[in-house]
Amino acid sequence: MSARPSKATEKPRAVLDTNVVLAAHRTRNPRSPNAELLRRWRAGEFVQLYSDDTLAELAEKFQEQGIDPASAAEHLADLVRLGEYVTVTPADVEPVVAADPDDDLVLACAVKGQATHLVTYDPHLQALGKAYRDVEILDGLHFLYVVRGDQPPPAEKKE
Template sequence: MIRATLDVNVLASAFLGRQTAPALIVQRWTGGRFELILSEHVLYGLDRTWQKRYFQTRYTGDQVQQTLALLRADAIMVAPTPSAQGVGEDEEDDLVLATAVAGDATYLVTGDRHLQAFGSFQDVTILSPRQFLDLLEIEPGIGS
Protein backbone atom coordinates (compact mmCIF):
# COMPACT_ATOMS: atom_id res chain seq x y z
CA MET A 1 0.00 0.00 0.00
CA ILE A 2 1.24 3.47 -0.84
CA ARG A 3 2.02 5.70 2.11
CA ALA A 4 1.90 9.44 1.46
CA THR A 5 2.31 12.62 3.46
CA LEU A 6 0.23 15.55 2.26
CA ASP A 7 1.71 18.98 2.96
CA VAL A 8 -0.37 21.63 4.72
CA ASN A 9 -0.98 23.51 1.46
CA VAL A 10 -2.44 20.38 -0.16
CA LEU A 11 -4.69 19.58 2.80
CA ALA A 12 -5.92 23.17 3.14
CA SER A 13 -6.82 23.31 -0.55
CA ALA A 14 -8.44 19.88 -0.51
CA PHE A 15 -11.19 20.87 1.87
CA LEU A 16 -12.41 23.80 -0.20
CA GLY A 17 -14.86 21.37 -1.79
CA ARG A 18 -13.78 21.75 -5.40
CA GLN A 19 -12.80 19.14 -7.95
CA THR A 20 -9.14 20.12 -7.66
CA ALA A 21 -6.24 17.68 -7.54
CA PRO A 22 -5.92 18.09 -3.72
CA ALA A 23 -9.65 17.42 -3.21
CA LEU A 24 -9.52 14.35 -5.46
CA ILE A 25 -6.44 13.08 -3.61
CA VAL A 26 -8.28 13.25 -0.28
CA GLN A 27 -11.21 11.43 -1.89
CA ARG A 28 -8.79 8.68 -2.99
CA TRP A 29 -7.44 8.48 0.57
CA THR A 30 -10.91 8.14 2.08
CA GLY A 31 -11.57 5.48 -0.56
CA GLY A 32 -8.59 3.46 0.69
CA ARG A 33 -6.21 4.04 -2.23
CA PHE A 34 -3.31 5.03 0.04
CA GLU A 35 -2.37 5.47 3.69
CA LEU A 36 -2.06 9.05 4.87
CA ILE A 37 0.94 9.84 7.09
CA LEU A 38 0.61 12.97 9.24
CA SER A 39 2.11 14.48 12.36
CA GLU A 40 0.80 16.87 14.97
CA HIS A 41 3.06 19.46 13.33
CA VAL A 42 1.18 19.12 10.01
CA LEU A 43 -2.20 19.33 11.78
CA TYR A 44 -1.04 22.38 13.74
CA GLY A 45 0.02 24.04 10.49
CA LEU A 46 -3.34 23.18 8.94
CA ASP A 47 -5.20 24.64 11.92
CA ARG A 48 -3.10 27.83 11.69
CA THR A 49 -3.80 28.08 7.96
CA TRP A 50 -7.53 27.69 8.52
CA GLN A 51 -7.45 30.59 11.00
CA LYS A 52 -6.57 32.99 8.17
CA ARG A 53 -9.34 35.30 6.98
CA TYR A 54 -9.70 33.57 3.58
CA PHE A 55 -10.56 30.26 5.24
CA GLN A 56 -12.57 31.74 8.12
CA THR A 57 -15.18 32.88 5.60
CA ARG A 58 -15.46 29.29 4.34
CA TYR A 59 -15.32 27.21 7.53
CA THR A 60 -16.81 27.43 10.97
CA GLY A 61 -14.66 26.69 13.98
CA ASP A 62 -16.64 23.48 14.49
CA GLN A 63 -15.96 22.33 10.93
CA VAL A 64 -12.24 22.94 11.40
CA GLN A 65 -12.15 20.98 14.66
CA GLN A 66 -14.20 18.11 13.20
CA THR A 67 -11.91 17.86 10.18
CA LEU A 68 -8.78 17.92 12.33
CA ALA A 69 -10.28 15.21 14.56
CA LEU A 70 -11.10 13.08 11.50
CA LEU A 71 -7.56 13.45 10.15
CA ARG A 72 -6.06 12.67 13.56
CA ALA A 73 -8.24 9.56 13.93
CA ASP A 74 -7.95 8.14 10.41
CA ALA A 75 -4.41 9.06 9.33
CA ILE A 76 -1.30 7.30 10.58
CA MET A 77 0.16 9.76 13.07
CA VAL A 78 3.93 9.88 13.52
CA ALA A 79 6.44 12.00 15.41
CA PRO A 80 8.88 13.71 13.02
CA THR A 81 12.51 12.86 13.61
CA PRO A 82 15.31 15.41 13.19
CA SER A 83 16.36 13.62 9.97
CA ALA A 84 15.62 16.65 7.78
CA GLN A 85 17.02 19.43 9.94
CA GLY A 86 18.38 22.26 7.77
CA VAL A 87 17.31 20.65 4.48
CA GLY A 88 14.37 22.85 3.48
CA GLU A 89 14.08 26.61 3.22
CA ASP A 90 12.62 26.80 6.72
CA GLU A 91 11.71 24.71 9.75
CA GLU A 92 8.21 24.07 8.36
CA ASP A 93 9.71 22.35 5.30
CA ASP A 94 12.07 20.33 7.46
CA LEU A 95 9.24 19.09 9.69
CA VAL A 96 7.07 18.04 6.72
CA LEU A 97 10.02 16.15 5.22
CA ALA A 98 10.74 14.59 8.62
CA THR A 99 7.08 13.53 8.93
CA ALA A 100 7.28 11.71 5.60
CA VAL A 101 10.56 10.02 6.56
CA ALA A 102 9.35 9.04 10.05
CA GLY A 103 6.22 7.47 8.56
CA ASP A 104 8.09 5.56 5.85
CA ALA A 105 6.05 7.48 3.26
CA THR A 106 6.59 6.60 -0.37
CA TYR A 107 5.55 10.11 -1.43
CA LEU A 108 5.41 13.64 -0.09
CA VAL A 109 2.74 15.59 -1.94
CA THR A 110 3.24 19.35 -1.85
CA GLY A 111 2.38 22.48 -3.76
CA ASP A 112 5.67 24.08 -2.68
CA ARG A 113 7.89 24.30 -5.74
CA HIS A 114 11.07 24.59 -3.68
CA LEU A 115 10.31 21.22 -2.07
CA GLN A 116 9.28 19.72 -5.42
CA ALA A 117 12.67 20.79 -6.79
CA PHE A 118 14.36 18.23 -4.51
CA GLY A 119 12.66 15.43 -6.45
CA SER A 120 13.25 13.13 -3.52
CA PHE A 121 14.60 13.10 0.00
CA GLN A 122 16.00 9.92 1.44
CA ASP A 123 13.50 7.29 0.21
CA VAL A 124 10.59 9.73 -0.24
CA THR A 125 9.63 10.91 -3.73
CA ILE A 126 8.33 14.49 -3.75
CA LEU A 127 5.44 15.15 -6.14
CA SER A 128 2.98 17.92 -6.94
CA PRO A 129 -0.69 17.15 -6.25
CA ARG A 130 -1.34 16.70 -9.99
CA GLN A 131 1.59 14.28 -10.35
CA PHE A 132 0.39 12.20 -7.40
CA LEU A 133 -3.20 12.14 -8.63
CA ASP A 134 -2.00 11.12 -12.10
CA LEU A 135 0.04 8.34 -10.52
CA LEU A 136 -3.03 7.06 -8.68
CA GLU A 137 -5.14 7.28 -11.85
CA ILE A 138 -2.63 5.75 -14.29
CA GLU A 139 -1.81 2.83 -12.04
CA PRO A 140 -5.18 1.30 -11.16
CA GLY A 141 -3.58 -1.40 -9.03
CA ILE A 142 -1.36 1.02 -7.15
CA GLY A 143 -2.39 1.46 -3.57
CA SER A 144 -4.74 -1.52 -3.67
Protein backbone atom coordinates (compact mmCIF):
# COMPACT_ATOMS: atom_id res chain seq x y z
CA MET A 1 0.00 0.00 0.00
CA SER A 2 1.52 3.29 -1.10
CA ALA A 3 1.38 6.29 1.20
CA ARG A 4 0.58 8.55 -1.73
CA PRO A 5 -3.03 8.79 -2.81
CA SER A 6 -3.70 8.68 -6.52
CA LYS A 7 -4.81 11.99 -7.99
CA ALA A 8 -8.09 10.41 -8.99
CA THR A 9 -8.99 9.32 -5.47
CA GLU A 10 -8.20 11.63 -2.59
CA LYS A 11 -6.13 14.50 -1.30
CA PRO A 12 -2.98 13.90 0.70
CA ARG A 13 -3.58 13.71 4.46
CA ALA A 14 -0.74 15.24 6.44
CA VAL A 15 0.46 16.10 9.89
CA LEU A 16 2.61 19.22 9.65
CA ASP A 17 5.13 19.13 12.46
CA THR A 18 5.44 22.31 14.49
CA ASN A 19 8.84 23.11 12.97
CA VAL A 20 7.31 23.31 9.47
CA VAL A 21 4.55 25.69 10.57
CA LEU A 22 7.01 27.85 12.52
CA ALA A 23 9.31 28.04 9.49
CA ALA A 24 6.38 29.24 7.38
CA HIS A 25 5.55 31.96 9.90
CA ARG A 26 9.17 33.12 10.30
CA THR A 27 10.05 33.36 6.63
CA ARG A 28 10.27 36.65 4.79
CA ASN A 29 10.34 34.85 1.46
CA PRO A 30 6.85 34.68 -0.12
CA ARG A 31 8.11 31.80 -2.29
CA SER A 32 9.10 29.72 0.74
CA PRO A 33 7.98 26.10 0.33
CA ASN A 34 6.60 26.12 3.88
CA ALA A 35 4.59 29.30 3.32
CA GLU A 36 3.30 27.85 0.05
CA LEU A 37 2.25 24.69 1.88
CA LEU A 38 0.14 26.72 4.29
CA ARG A 39 -1.47 28.64 1.40
CA ARG A 40 -2.24 25.39 -0.41
CA TRP A 41 -3.65 23.84 2.77
CA ARG A 42 -5.96 26.82 3.26
CA ALA A 43 -7.00 26.43 -0.38
CA GLY A 44 -8.03 22.83 0.37
CA GLU A 45 -5.32 21.06 -1.60
CA PHE A 46 -4.53 18.68 1.26
CA VAL A 47 -6.01 17.71 4.60
CA GLN A 48 -4.10 18.78 7.69
CA LEU A 49 -4.55 16.54 10.72
CA TYR A 50 -4.13 17.72 14.30
CA SER A 51 -4.73 16.48 17.83
CA ASP A 52 -5.04 18.17 21.21
CA ASP A 53 -1.33 17.55 21.77
CA THR A 54 -0.15 18.92 18.42
CA LEU A 55 -2.43 21.96 18.77
CA ALA A 56 -1.13 22.68 22.29
CA GLU A 57 2.49 22.29 21.19
CA LEU A 58 1.94 24.67 18.29
CA ALA A 59 0.34 27.30 20.53
CA GLU A 60 3.21 26.97 23.01
CA LYS A 61 5.91 27.24 20.33
CA PHE A 62 4.24 30.25 18.68
CA GLN A 63 4.53 32.06 22.00
CA GLU A 64 8.08 30.83 22.75
CA GLN A 65 9.31 31.81 19.29
CA GLY A 66 7.77 35.29 19.41
CA ILE A 67 5.40 34.76 16.49
CA ASP A 68 3.01 37.70 16.12
CA PRO A 69 0.09 36.89 18.45
CA ALA A 70 -2.55 37.88 15.88
CA SER A 71 -0.93 35.69 13.21
CA ALA A 72 -0.62 32.81 15.68
CA ALA A 73 -4.25 33.11 16.77
CA GLU A 74 -5.41 33.21 13.15
CA HIS A 75 -3.41 30.10 12.30
CA LEU A 76 -4.70 28.16 15.31
CA ALA A 77 -8.29 29.17 14.51
CA ASP A 78 -7.80 28.11 10.87
CA LEU A 79 -6.38 24.77 11.99
CA VAL A 80 -9.41 24.07 14.16
CA ARG A 81 -11.80 25.27 11.45
CA LEU A 82 -10.14 23.72 8.38
CA GLY A 83 -8.12 20.85 9.80
CA GLU A 84 -9.27 17.36 10.68
CA TYR A 85 -9.25 16.63 14.39
CA VAL A 86 -7.78 13.30 15.50
CA THR A 87 -8.56 11.92 18.95
CA VAL A 88 -5.33 10.51 20.35
CA THR A 89 -5.54 8.62 23.63
CA PRO A 90 -2.59 7.52 25.79
CA ALA A 91 -3.12 3.98 24.46
CA ASP A 92 -2.46 5.28 20.91
CA VAL A 93 0.97 6.66 21.83
CA GLU A 94 3.78 4.15 21.42
CA PRO A 95 7.33 4.80 22.65
CA VAL A 96 9.19 5.11 19.36
CA VAL A 97 11.45 8.18 19.65
CA ALA A 98 13.44 7.72 22.86
CA ALA A 99 15.41 10.94 22.32
CA ASP A 100 12.23 13.05 22.25
CA PRO A 101 9.06 11.39 23.57
CA ASP A 102 6.98 14.41 22.44
CA ASP A 103 7.63 13.20 18.89
CA ASP A 104 5.64 10.07 19.76
CA LEU A 105 2.54 12.29 20.05
CA VAL A 106 3.09 13.55 16.50
CA LEU A 107 3.50 9.99 15.23
CA ALA A 108 0.36 8.87 17.06
CA CYS A 109 -1.64 11.67 15.42
CA ALA A 110 -0.35 10.66 11.99
CA VAL A 111 -1.02 6.94 12.47
CA LYS A 112 -4.40 7.30 14.17
CA GLY A 113 -5.50 9.91 11.62
CA GLN A 114 -4.45 7.69 8.71
CA ALA A 115 -2.10 10.34 7.39
CA THR A 116 -0.40 9.74 4.10
CA HIS A 117 2.44 12.06 5.12
CA LEU A 118 4.25 13.42 8.14
CA VAL A 119 5.98 16.67 7.19
CA THR A 120 8.93 17.54 9.41
CA TYR A 121 12.47 18.83 9.70
CA ASP A 122 12.93 17.03 13.03
CA PRO A 123 16.02 14.80 12.83
CA HIS A 124 14.51 12.35 15.36
CA LEU A 125 11.50 11.75 13.11
CA GLN A 126 13.55 11.77 9.91
CA ALA A 127 15.80 9.12 11.47
CA LEU A 128 12.85 6.71 11.28
CA GLY A 129 13.48 6.51 7.54
CA LYS A 130 11.23 7.23 4.59
CA ALA A 131 8.09 5.97 6.31
CA TYR A 132 6.60 4.86 9.59
CA ARG A 133 3.58 2.55 9.49
CA ASP A 134 2.59 3.55 5.94
CA VAL A 135 3.02 7.25 6.75
CA GLU A 136 5.61 8.77 4.43
CA ILE A 137 8.05 11.10 6.21
CA LEU A 138 9.07 14.12 4.13
CA ASP A 139 10.43 17.61 4.60
CA GLY A 140 8.38 20.63 3.54
CA LEU A 141 9.83 20.99 0.05
CA HIS A 142 9.31 17.36 -0.88
CA PHE A 143 5.76 17.36 0.46
CA LEU A 144 5.11 20.47 -1.62
CA TYR A 145 6.09 18.44 -4.69
CA VAL A 146 3.49 15.84 -3.68
CA VAL A 147 0.79 18.48 -3.22
CA ARG A 148 1.61 20.18 -6.52
CA GLY A 149 1.94 16.85 -8.29
CA ASP A 150 5.34 17.69 -9.72
CA GLN A 151 8.89 16.55 -9.19
CA PRO A 152 12.04 18.24 -7.98
CA PRO A 153 14.20 19.64 -10.75
CA PRO A 154 16.89 17.20 -11.87
CA ALA A 155 20.26 17.63 -10.24
CA GLU A 156 22.74 19.48 -12.37
CA LYS A 157 25.63 17.36 -13.56
CA LYS A 158 29.03 18.65 -12.54
CA GLU A 159 31.67 18.39 -15.18
